[in-house]
Amino acid sequence: TGAILACVSYPGYDNNRLANQMDTAYWAKLNTDESSPLYNKATQQKTAPGSTFKPLMAVAGLSEGIITPTSTINCNGLFGEGLVNESDYVHCHQLSGHGDLNIVGAIQNSCNVFFCTLGYRLGLDENGTFKQKRSLEMIQKYADMFKLDEKTGIEISETDPNVTDSLPIPSSIGQGTNNYTVSQINRYVTAVANRGTVYSLSLIDKTTDSNGKLIKDYTPEVVNQMDEISSSTWDLVHNGMESMVKS
Numbered sequence: 001t002g003a004i005l006a007c008v009s010y011p012g013y014d015n016n017r018l019a020n021q022m023d024t025a026y027w028a029k030l031n032t033d034e035s036s037p038l039y040n041k042a043t044q045q046k047t048a049p050g051s052t053f054k055p056l057m058a059v060a061g062l063s064e065g066i067i068t069p070t071s072t073i074n075c076n077g078l079f080g081e082g083l084v085n086e087s088d089y090v091h092c093h094q095l096s097g098h099g100d101l102n103i104v105g106a107i108q109n110s111c112n113v114f115f116c117t118l119g120y121r122l123g124l125d126e127n128g129t130f131k132q133k134r135s136l137e138m139i140q141k142y143a144d145m146f147k148l149d150e151k152t153g154i155e156i157s158e159t160d161p162n163v164t165d166s167l168p169i170p171s172s173i174g175q176g177t178n179n180y181t182v183s184q185i186n187r188y189v190t191a192v193a194n195r196g197t198v199y200s201l202s203l204i205d206k207t208t209d210s211n212g213k214l215i216k217d218y219t220p221e222v223v224n225q226m227d228e229i230s231s232s233t234w235d236l237v238h239n240g241m242e243s244m245v246k247s
Contacts, residue, residue, distance in 0.1 A: 002190070002199025002220025004154065007183075009041045043158040046179040051110045053174030055192050055237050058103055060142040061118040062233045069236055072100040075113035082120040082130045082169050090116050090170060107240025108247060112173050119172025135168035145226055146198060148180060152187045153200030153220070192241075195234040196226030 013030055017023040030037055039045065061067045077097035079090040092098065092112040098105070106114035123135025143149055143163040151158050161184050164176035171178055180188075183201065191198045204218040 004203045007042050011037045013037045043183045049174040054115050057115045057118050058237050066121045072102050073114045073117050074100050075111050079113045079116040104240040108243035115172045116169050119169050146188045152183050196229050198224040
């Protein structure tokens with residue numbers, strides 16, 4: 001629904017020691033602690049999304065007709081096409097390869113070769129020539145649909161996201177220059193789970209006066225509805241994610 005049920009940053013600190021009478025020694029310790037306890041890692045720390053990005057690529061590949069529900073791609077453990085430097089091969093975590101996989105199996109096994117192949121095929125022009133720019137534009141198109149290029153609307157400090165702008169092949173498995181906060185990844189996965197509704201996240205339920213009379217309702221707003229994505233595409237992505245958990 002876009003309503004945040006819990007938001008946690010670790011390590012934490014005792015805010016009772018910072019209220020009323022300030023514990024200055026404790027405050028100084030927090031400020032010099034290398035684990036940065038005052039920094040909200042849930043909304044401010046960005047990281048490469050890695051394999052959590054693969055459902056987005058699955059939606060892109062199916063929606064663009066790059067693959068069908070029955071298409072298979074062979075994983076031999078190594079991918080080397082469309083790279084900036086031909087020596088920068090992408091390895092699958094299954095070094096011996098997964099063999100032939102369809103989209104459900106690719107998500108279940110989190111196959112790097114399968115999703116790098118999707119990124120490569122998304123960059124092929126009408127003559128079958130791979131274009132880095134074309135591949136990146138396709139990845140950016142779907143990142144925009146999931147609103148990974150925007151802050152989530154959460155009412156506390158949040159760092160701006162980075163949708164990848166280079167290296168489309170590793171970007172297809174959540175590397176490249178993809179960089180998002182946990183809150184931004186959560187909103188994206190929420191949209192996967194609810195079949196394409198992107199919400200503006202909210203920590204606040206409502207504000208009332210001292211008598212309980214409603215002043216404002218903070219029901220999260222819908223910022224995008226991905227009606228162009230078919231129900232069968234969501235079914236396949238869900239099946240793959242459920243299969244990963246069950247296996």
